[in-house]
Amino acid sequence: MQLQSLPKDPKSQTLAPNFSNVDRTLLLPDDTLLRILSKLPDSQRLSNSLVCKRWLSLQGRLFSSLKVLDWGFIESGRLIERFPNLTHVDLSRACIISPQNSSILLHHGNISMHLSTGFSPICRILDENLLSVDVVDRGLRLLAGGCPNLCKLVVIGASEMGLMSVAEECLTLQELELHRCNDNVLRGIAGCRNLQILKLVGCVEGLYSELVSDIGLTILAQGCKRLVRLELSGCEGSFDGIKAIGQCCQMLEELTLCDHRMDGGWLAGLSYCENLKTLKLQACRAIDSNPGPDEYLGSCPALESLHLEKCQLRDKQSVRAMFLVCQAVKDVVIQDCWGLEDEIFSLAIFCSESSAKFSSGKLSG
Template identity: 30%
Template structure:
């Protein structure tokens, strides 16, 4: 019957709650909460996660949130998030309670922007953390990111009341050993602990926690904690037999600590180390003892050689992800040992390891047929033949990243294009030997490519993009700094890639209004566009672009001399979903500033 509310009459609360739990986005939840008071109440019951940015009076906000969202199990508080006004503040700007139905909170008061007291009001304190503990009794996951006013007293209150806590992230929090000890005493289900940049912690706190709740701990991250040493890792190795993930970044941890973990935690699957005092000795024991290792990341190692990697290749047969960054003494022999021993390898990143060359990567192409992602950054000694072997042997490769690899050119890219036809992502930056021939081969062979970035590749011409536009369903394209590309190449993309959502054409001196008009006609799904340093585009081109691109959210157009205040106003007024416009401040008219100050960002601000 028309006008009758069949849904609310027939559906019980339990069924509506189940529908709300299956929604996959916050926007969908927000829309459902606006249907009626009943749905608003049920939506609040269904919410399990809260994300809170820098908020005015956060301690008070949390008390209100706890009253409304009683089934929350995860709380993320990140004080790095910017403080911004809503688009239309109107007369209700001072009523903080109106924003409480939103999961992600932002608050600002422009009346006293220069007072230090206001800065303090945006920081969570122990009182707010106590409110979290009192209000969210079912809490399982808590992230406190750079909450610098939280101390051990707040963490102690949390530990005593949130006994179901499984994950605790204290990145950048100045908490002490007492709080960590209490968490260990009461939170017997704790599995994940992140202590990055917790400068006030010492061995005492971490040892106490490992002793009391080590049986459940599965993941531990320690970085920039000057007073956490090998003693802590020895306690973790002795008590935390179920540890699966360890991330270390410290100048004060040596072989002794890593050896304790390797020998005491046989279930270790993920190991990330950036410790300048760790040597081959530790890595050899990891290869012997950690047979379940699946991911290994070694950063800035100066004290070990290929011997350590040979041990990993010999023992860690399940390794599928390897990152080698700034390891100056690793060479082809070490990478060859990994390739021949770890044939399940799917992800490989080599970054700034100047002794790794063509021979090492050839071995990967010959021995690792399951490779799906390869990143080569600042690898000057790797030549074309290495990627020829990858093209022959790694048929499942889906992503290739190349940065500053001066010896790689069109021959390498052609080999990848012909051999790896499942390629979906290709990112190339400052590889000056790569030109149109290689990219044409990609367009002709890689018909699943959706993500292409060719930054500062000045040998790529329009014909390359024409081939890509005819053969690849691109959604992401970055050709920033490719000086030879002009209207013809971008027009081909506009006509051939209707699903394009991101485009960066900055620093293209030959790009004009014709390309923008074609983008407006052919790419209605475009959300982000970067036009900075394009000297030929004008307000006319912008008007054609935004006419049909109604989903546009971001537009950068600094250093575009032919774009005026009228063009800026056109973008702001024509795009209902616009979130950010980056432009010179002097190009914004007073009227535009009044209408859309919240979405405007400026290259330069008044000092």
């Protein structure tokens, strides 16, 4: 018996499912897919985030470090929603109001900004192009509330209240970089009990001018006693401020002074930094204008390394006092300094370690 084939009815045909168009990652839970995405190279993060909204959200969880360019991204809440696991945040570029249609780019250290035409070189350029303190503080409160595990923060123009909100919410904050800082602002970071690395930028000629004096340094010393590395750029002060840091911050191992405006006699304060291992002087027009008698200078017993970069070394008295304080040093690095003569080099005889070595870059006599 043979069965006759029936004519095919196109309406009665059923289409087989096309499994090639099915997103099989939907079968994976978020934690599993997140572990898979974390194994991929960083160069694929952007393309992965464009696959779908789910992948975009998961990729945001993998970011721990971010440099923010638009302050509106913070105030809108999208920063916290998109990147909930941030630990390192740089807000320096977002704090600057920069015209995007300008072809003039100003670059100073870590700060880059576009300038409008017709600006005067005498005015403080950055002062005129910064967000207001209230706006910066409001953004810091939002950031601190959404990123309680924040470990590193860079910001310009914050106030005491804004930094206090960060200190209260981000208990794990270990590294802080403050630009346009003054004594009042330092009251806010006194609550950062676990802070280990701190950079303060007070005055930058042509950009902005703020005052960090002995008052601020003392507040800092009493509040941040776990500091290991401290950098003071464009800061004022004297023997009292350096002494307070040495007495209170007993874990301090590295101190950097950049373009300092310290009063005469500040070098003697270094003797209170008993565990200091590295001293760096950068772009300093003078070491110490009046170091005082040798018997008052003291020394840093644990000092191992002395770095001098782009400094004026023509004052023999101050250079001599510096080597007396650093007499225990074993490694001296001199790079791009001015005023170096045979007599200046001979002052290094005060370094007690005969094995002290000098590493020099470009030297100018």
